[in-house]
Amino acid sequence: MSILYDEGQQAIASESRRILEAHVTTEALLPLLETRDAIFEPFWTIAKEQGWTAVALPEAYGGLGLGLVELGLVAHQAGRSLSGAPFLTASFGAARAILDHGDEALKQRWLPVLAAGEAIGAVAFIEGQRVIGGGLAFEDGKLRGTKSAVTGGTRAGVAIVTARDGDEMILAVAELADVERRPIESFDNSRCAAHLVFAETPAIELLRGSVAEAAAVHILALQAVVTAHEQTGGAEKLLETARDYALTRRAFGQPIGAFQSVKHRIAEIYALVELARAGAVHAASRAGQDDFIAAAAAARIQATDGYDTAARDCVQIHGGIGVTWEAGLHLHMRRARSLAVEQGNLFFWEDVLVDRLRGKAA
């Protein structure tokens, strides 16, 4: 897969951007912060209508048969507009796990509804500080225990979970209809995070042992590449916002963008955005290759640093107005942090990457 976008891919980017810019406003996003389990509903409607939920799934199961590069382009625009309900990435991760490791009946049960957006999927690996937790008990086809702060957990109909059966890690899929959900109050409420409490919940085993662990990392890596695009989109929007503000806001008789302390800060954001963009598309193009996990980890690290720094510095460049509720820059601060933790934090990905480099250089 080339990292040079072709005409069809460029059309996905421009069309998704056009639609989202026509629908999303800061005013519509702000109230979501003060309500649990509220998403920007038009986004999900648009995502279903446009087939974004189906982009990277095979045509045999109702998908569009495209790949990570194309899904990344949509995620980039979702990041720019802050509109991204978490389900795009979460449902994709869940669907890929079922596609790669499930039997035909399971695929028929879930993939068409996930591709259509009729069902929402979740990847529930996290337990507290552990990115891939194994505290959930799996016994006789039933799950017992709690997965904490699962993104999209308030609405997901199906989840991929890591659990433990004796000493072995299990990768399993569970329908969530009868699972207790405890929505959590977070700084970015539209991520729909909830603790999922499993009590003798029936689940289907997908993998067991070391292959289950490797598969869990791979699922997170797929999601991390999508998220890296979303983070890059957010950082790119902040770069433009900072630049535009620096051109219009005047102090000491000139635009503040004429001061090197400001213009150099913005130039540094540009560097981070371009590094993140290049890293993300490189990782997407390596799907299915031996170096995919390392490329995904690198993309994730660069994009996390880029979005965090862009959020921090864009607010700083705005001065007082930047910290107001109304200006909405805090929406990016919040999203930068929630995306930094979902799909594994920097500690996790740095370890994944260095372990691989260590092996390679041996």
Place this chain on the structure above:
Amino acid sequence: MSDVEAYRERARAWLGSVAPRFGRAARAGLSEEEDLALGRAYLKERFAAGYSGINWPVEYGGQGLSPIEKVAFDSEEMAFGMPTAYFSISLGMPVPIIMRFCEDKAWVRERVHKALTGEEIWCQLFSEPAGGSDLAGLRTRAETDGNGWKINGQKLWTSWAQYSDYGVIVVRTDPTVPKHKGLTYFWVDMKAPGVTVRPIKLAGGDSHVNEVFFDDVKIGDDHRMSPVGGGFAVAMATLMIERYVATDSAGFGPHLDLFVALAKDLRLNGRPAIEDGRIRQQIARNYAMRAGLDSINVRARLMMEAGMTPGPEGSLNKLVAVRSRQKLSELAIDLQGAGGFHFDEYASQKEDWASSWINAPTGRIAGGSDETLLNTIAERILGLPQDHRPDKGIPFNQIPA
């Protein structure tokens, strides 16, 4: 395999065949004079093999290929550590610029041939004590002298002037107009009476840059390469002429694999250093950053191959790669403890952490300082305002010193 890949394969095979005589190992322990002589011999063979002036016109002795082949060859050549540094400025800017701006084509052809075969070297006499980043602030002057000109003044940081036969130079011919408008561009014979070259020893111990003094140096008007007062435009053209160069996400320092190997060999608090979180974080962050730069560079190559113009993000490599190389080199020295003190003046910056570290500041200043590059990104790419320039529009001789 694409044509470019085939070209790259052939180039690599040729480089491999001559590397035993000219490559890194063959150069070990040579004095600079011996190394330069080896470099001249290498250029002669490279010319004969058809790998010189790759994207230059055939009428001047070039190969008439595209920048794609040139970048492909350069990036392969870089890996072998050939003795090409003495000729990098010469063939990078002055010689291409005389091809474009000198009228006497027969003379140019002879110069190009001798430069490509390593017989002659050109330097670029731009920076001065009073003007590096502020090029148009230069003070070296040329006054009319009969039918020609007389040059007086001093240039600084001139790479390889001590070995140069010719140079291109920007001088002030009219101090009564604003600074950009009073400059004129010439070529000079570096062996002419009144030209004095004094090497400057740099922090790392080497002396590839020089001070060059001009005392009543007389040149004919046929040396002039720009209209009188139109020298700044040709100076800018000189700096822009080499748009397609092989880049290095390691910032021309050691590859990250060498740091990983070091961290596996050495121990920190009784366990392999690569298990230490501080070391791991630096490896991961550097890898991620370099992966981004590599991807930018690959995309630029793909765009060129597709007949498109690469984006401005290619300019990030120097800014981002060199400063991170500087920090990583510091860390590598720290990690080695007392072993990190060892210093070999002749060690390669691509392989030795101390050499990489001591020479890194040069990389962050030469050819556009970090700050100048940030200004360029802010102004040219992002459209932010120029800095306040108190000397703007004022005649040069009325600018407060």
